[in-house]
Amino acid sequence: MGDESKGDDLLKKAEKKINGWGIFGSKYEDAAELFDKAANQYKLAKAWDKAGNTYLKLAECHLKMDSKHEAASACVDAANCYKKINTADAIQCYDAAVSHFMEIGRLNMAARYCKEIGELYENDQNFEQAIAYLERAADLFQSEEVTTSANQCMQRVAQLAASLDQYPKATEIFESIAKVSMNNNLLKYSVKGLLLNAGICHLCKGDAVAIHNALERYQDLDPTFSGTREHKLLSDLASAFDEEDIDKFTTAVREFDSMTRLDPWKTSLLLKAKNTLKEKELEEDDLT
Incomplete structure (x- = not known):
């Protein structure tokens, strides 16, 4: 030693x-x-x-x-x-490294350490700064045509944005990546997951019309989507919102989770969506 x-x-x-x-x-x-x-x-x-x-x-x-x-x-x-x-000292040093790599045109290396900084900020629960650095990393990866890494960064941006209740931003990112991925044979498999994420963000806004419109767009984007468990979940949840039926919402989530385990991010957002539905239900009760 x-x-x-x-x-x-x-x-x-x-x-x-x-x-x-x-x-x-x-x-x-x-x-x-x-x-x-x-x-x-x-x-x-x-x-x-x-x-x-x-x-x-x-x-x-x-x-x-x-x-x-x-x-x-x-x-x-x-x-x-x-x-x-x-962490603060580590970020400062990574930032210095990014500047040096940028000066000599090593953009892929600069992107890599922007991503590292973003992840450190995320670990510290500073999501705004995490988003800023992950977006910068994505731009640099994209400039080097490292599309997969760029998409990974932007997916994390979308997830963090949704965690900050920035649902329109999150939805736009997920849908944009899904559109690009449809034209790539290696990335096509990820589209149903991206559309599920986007749909969940729509649910959190509690706008039933927007949810149904989104499902129609997703069918146009990927004709195979309607046959997936992801589509069935979103469709069932949209119906639960239409009918203001908490039990139907809970049952749909439970059935999907029994087949395809929901990750913590989806679980957290679905809980927010459920709370939004509860609020709508309470509003209706107050009016009657």
């Missing part, structure tokens, strides 16, 4: 190299090698804060030598260390 005191010695030697005399490029190259070794010792010793700080010093060395790719990689290494102890 790593030796923290050995890391301290290597760090002192590296800093002495930088502050001493020497050929400009050579002293930074020598220091970079020592910083890298010191950071590795700290990392193996699980001294994450020291390791992160040392990787940042390594990044500075690479910038002095105009090696932005190596600087970006060092920032990523720093972020990976800070992630163990301090």
Whole structure:
């Protein structure tokens, strides 16, 4: 395992190299090698804060030598260390790496770490910032024609938007990805799930007319959709809204879940939709 005191010695030697005399490029190259070794010792010793700080010093060395790719990689290494102890510091380092990768045209790498930042914000329940970085990641992936990764990011954006009650945005994203996926033989299989997600978002708005209109659009988009369990669920739930029938809603969800397990996101939104239906039912009771 790593030796923290050995890391301290290597760090002192590296800093002495930088502050001493020497050929400009050579002293930074020598220091970079020592910083890298010191950071590795700290990392193996699980001294994450020291390791992160040392990787940042390594990044500075690479910038002095105009090696932005190596600087970006060092920032990523720093972020990976800070992630163990301090999310805010990790995000700052990933952000620096993104900037360096953008400057040298490594857009796929920039996208990858924008996605990483988005996921860290999501873990911290900061959904607005998570959405911003995941959207940026999707744009960068799309510019590199990495469509699958772009779609994955945007699907997560849609799910987070729905969690923030931004149903129109979520619906638009799910439907847009479904349309694009219909033209791709590898992605066609995912369309029914995307349309289910979009339909659930419509249900949360409690607009029965919009739900039925959506189901007609989905049939036009994918003629096979009407024969799926996903379509049956949405159709049954739409009928439950028409009839303001809580029991019918609950039964439809239970039957679907017994065949195809609902994930936590769908379960959460269906509960919101059910509560919306309950409110409609109570309004009717108040009027009678």
